[in-house]
Amino acid sequence: MNILDLIFPKKCVWCGETGDYLCKNCKKNLQPHMEICPCCHRYSKDYLTCVDCKSMWNFALDGILIPFSYSWFLKKIILKLKYYHKRDVVDFLIDRVCLAIYANHTLSSKIEKWNVIVSWIPSHWYRKYFVKWYNQSYLLAQNLAKKLNVQYWEFLKKTKNTKSQATLDREWRLKNLKNVFCFQNEKILGNVQTIVLVDDVTTTWSTLNEVAKFIKSKYPKICIRGVVLCRKNS
Numbered sequence: 001m002n003i004l005d006l007i008f009p010k011k012c013v014w015c016g017e018t019g020d021y022l023c024k025n026c027k028k029n030l031q032p033h034m035e036i037c038p039c040c041h042r043y044s045k046d047y048l049t050c051v052d053c054k055s056m057w058n059f060a061l062d063g064i065l066i067p068f069s070y071s072w073f074l075k076k077i078i079l080k081l082k083y084y085h086k087r088d089v090v091d092f093l094i095d096r097v098c099l100a101i102y103a104n105h106t107l108s109s110k111i112e113k114w115n116v117i118v119s120w121i122p123s124h125w126y127r128k129y130f131v132k133w134y135n136q137s138y139l140l141a142q143n144l145a146k147k148l149n150v151q152y153w154e155f156l157k158k159t160k161n162t163k164s165q166a167t168l169d170r171e172w173r174l175k176n177l178k179n180v181f182c183f184q185n186e187k188i189l190g191n192v193q194t195i196v197l198v199d200d201v202t203t204t205w206s207t208l209n210e211v212a213k214f215i216k217s218k219y220p221k222i223c224i225r226g227v228v229l230c231r232k233n234s
């Protein structure tokens, strides 16, 4: 046990029992999100983008995994990560994310083939160093990759410091992301077949899909699967 755990013991956000962010009993209340297509939100096995949306909307993400349905207690746990910088929350969440990946046959079979990398939505250096000194998507991606025993790689750079997507409507969200990414250290992409793109919480998939679109503009054959913790307002 860590010394900090003795001074500030972790408490279950639901019932207050000490030991973990959610005790064994309350963990039972964590449910996965329904399997949906990230574009039309209709049922879709393994959270894959459905055939209609692929052809009609030119949707770039090949699928998205949502291991948790949104709930007040999950929100409390995620806030600890986002604003209170409790890094050990990541371990707690990633254990569950891994279980969801192993249960997702189309994704887990790709991971077994060793041509998968994990990446995340980059934040602009200004934001990284001056606004918020860490990127929680990066922490999630790094821990997920280690657990899955695959590489994690930052091959994208954000060249503009854009407004927070949460404050914008749909049209501006898309405009906000135009021409803001560029490639860096992209050599690895020559051998990659699948990219698992990690983001924390999302209301829409616009950021993930714009990033996927950008990657596919140069590497159209790479399959891009998003992993988010949960989906708000679902």
Ligand SMILES: [Zn+2]
Pocket (backbone or CB within 6 Å): 012, 013, 014, 015, 016, 017, 022, 023, 024, 025, 026, 027
């Ligand atoms: Zn509890």
Ligand SMILES: [Zn+2]
Pocket (backbone or CB within 6 Å): 037, 038, 039, 040, 041, 042, 049, 050, 051, 052, 053
């Ligand atoms: Zn669809």
